Amino acid sequence: MTEFKRRSLIAAVGASAALSAVPRALSQIANYPNRPIRIVIGFAPGGLTDAYGRLFADQIAAKLGQPCVVENRPGAGGNIAIDSVVRAPADGYTILGTTTGAVWQNRVLYRKLPFDLAKDIDPVCVFPSGPLVVVVPERLGARNWDEFVAWSRKNQSTMGSYAPASYPHVLAETLNKRLGANMQVVHYKGEAPMWVDMGSGQLQVAVGSYQAATTVMNKGFRAIAVTGASRSPKLPDTPTLLEQGLKAPIAALEGGLAFSMRSGTPLEILEMLSRIAVEGNETPRAKALRESFAIPTATGGRAEALRMWKEDAPIWIKEVEALGVKLD
Numbered sequence: 001m002t003e004f005k006r007r008s009l010i011a012a013v014g015a016s017a018a019l020s021a022v023p024r025a026l027s028q029i030a031n032y033p034n035r036p037i038r039i040v041i042g043f044a045p046g047g048l049t050d051a052y053g054r055l056f057a058d059q060i061a062a063k064l065g066q067p068c069v070v071e072n073r074p075g076a077g078g079n080i081a082i083d084s085v086v087r088a089p090a091d092g093y094t095i096l097g098t099t100t101g102a103v104w105q106n107r108v109l110y111r112k113l114p115f116d117l118a119k120d121i122d123p124v125c126v127f128p129s130g131p132l133v134v135v136v137p138e139r140l141g142a143r144n145w146d147e148f149v150a151w152s153r154k155n156q157s158t159m160g161s162y163a164p165a166s167y168p169h170v171l172a173e174t175l176n177k178r179l180g181a182n183m184q185v186v187h188y189k190g191e192a193p194m195w196v197d198m199g200s201g202q203l204q205v206a207v208g209s210y211q212a213a214t215t216v217m218n219k220g221f222r223a224i225a226v227t228g229a230s231r232s233p234k235l236p237d238t239p240t241l242l243e244q245g246l247k248a249p250i251a252a253l254e255g256g257l258a259f260s261m262r263s264g265t266p267l268e269i270l271e272m273l274s275r276i277a278v279e280g281n282e283t284p285r286a287k288a289l290r291e292s293f294a295i296p297t298a299t300g301g302r303a304e305a306l307r308m309w310k311e312d313a314p315i316w317i318k319e320v321e322a323l324g325v326k327l328d
Contacts, residue, residue, distance in 0.1 A: 029268045032092055036067040039259075042081035042098035044074045046192030047162060048209040048293055049257045052127045053097040055289055056259060059280040060273065070097075074189035077164035077327060078102030079113065086115040090264035095273070100126060100255040101165035104313040105320045109165050109327045122263045123305035124270055125277040126256040130295030131226040132167055133213040133235065135198065136205050138222050145225045145244040148205065152181035157204035160194040161187045164327050165320070167227060167255055168207035173323045174248045210234050210294035228254045234294035249319045253312075258305070274302035 037060055041053045050072065057068040073081040078098045088094035096103075107117045134145070142148035151157075152175060159175075161168040164187050175181035186203065188194040191212040198206040199216045206213075210232055217223060225241050226232045229252060241251040259277070261270060280286050281298035290298065 029266055032269060032272075033064050033066040035093065036069055037061075037064070037093050037095065039068060039070050039095045039097050040081045040085050041070055041072045042074060042078035042096070042102055043072065043163065044190035044192060045072055047190045047212060048129060049097055049099060050190070051289055051293070052257050053259075055280070055286060056095075056097070056127075056277060058285075059276050059283075063276045063279075077106060077109070077187070079106065079110070082106075082117070082121070083114055085260075086120045086262055088262060090262040092261065092265050092269035092273075094261065095124065096121065096258075096260050098258060099163060099166055100258045100308065100313070101167065101169070101316070102163065103258050103260065104316045105165035105170070108317055108321050109325060111326065111328050120263050121260045122265060122270060123258060123260045123302060123309055124273045125299045125301050126258050126305045126308055127277075127299045128256050128295055128297045129209060129254070130290070130293055130297070131210070131228045131230065131232040131235075131240070132207050133210050133217075133223050133232065133238075134171075134205065134207050134225040134227070134241070135213050135217060135221050135223055137201065138220050140204065142224060143222070144239070145241060145246065148224055149175070149179055149181065152183055152204075153179070155204075156182045156184070158184045158186050158202070160198055160203045160206035160208075161185050162191045162194050162208055163187060163189075167250070167253075169325075170250050170253075170316075170320060170323070171207060171227075173325050174250050177323050178248050211292045227251075230296070232294045233296055249315065253316060253319070255312075255316070256308070260305075271302060274305075277301055 039053050039057050041050050043049045053070050057070050060068040085094050085096040103117055136142050136148055140151055142151050159172040172183045172185045175183045191208045195212050195215050197203055223235055223238050226238050277299050278301040
């Protein structure tokens with residue numbers, strides 16, 4: 001066989017294989033879903049990620065006619081949930097629900113991971129978390145951010161974090177490395193247990209969603225700041241960290257609740273699920289959730305998630321690298 005004929009035969013076989021794969025892929029999409037879908041949440045029940053996971057699950061089930069179940073798998077900074085999704089088939093039946101911090105900052109917080117977060121997951125959507133609330137006990141005497149920073153420089157204290165790589169984790173490291181505080185970070189498997197310890201006096205500061213923070217506010221605790229670029233609609237008199245002069249990059253950063261799937265999942269499935277999330281923005285239940293958690297914006301779907309992956313993720317990663325934080 002001449003070299004020309006050999007190459008022609010290889011090309012023909014390759015083209016035939018590619019063409020035969022197309023109807024098989026289309027057939028997979030046409031039959032999707034034909035069994036229950038699973039959403040793996042990287043946190044314990046009771047927090048915002050879990051609330052969005054259950055909302056999204058019900059939206060998917062209603063639209064696609066198959067059960068969609070939520071499985072909470074907290075621990076290891078979200079890596080247990082991520083690992084279970086990465087190990088699942090890329091067939092559209094397993095969704096990861098976690099924070100953007102877990103899928104972005106974990107890339108540099110951990111030296112050794114059994115997966116590559118830059119390659120192994122593909123976003124579906126990001127649900128905004130809205131302004132988070134910085135809460136301290138009234139007994140500290142700190143009525144604003146500057147007074148709390150001054151107090152934290154003189155006193156050893158603990159900050160609650162609902163997960164490694166979360167906003168409060170990065171904020172605590174910023175206090176220590178940039179502002180001279182003496183802050184120990186205590187990581188929890190979600191917001192609910194963190195606020196329980198805050199209420200019992202075991203923490204000196206905690207940062208989290210408005211709805212979860214209300215479990216302790218007005219019970220001897222005070223909101224001294226909110227995160228992000230704008231004030232919380234529920235706390236219009238509480239200034240942002242930016243307004244109070246925090247110049248560290250964390251002051252302007254806003255994360256969210258990232259829902260993604262294993263890379264290799266058919267694009268049609270990723271976009272189908274994204275459309276379900278966007279179409280569900282204006283349902284009464286979605287509106288009620290955002291109202292309860294004081295979230296002024298809704299998800300922009302996969303297009304917005306891809307923008308965040310490209311533009312926002314590198315900023316978060318660079319900030320964590322600059323702080324020199326490692327968890328293993």
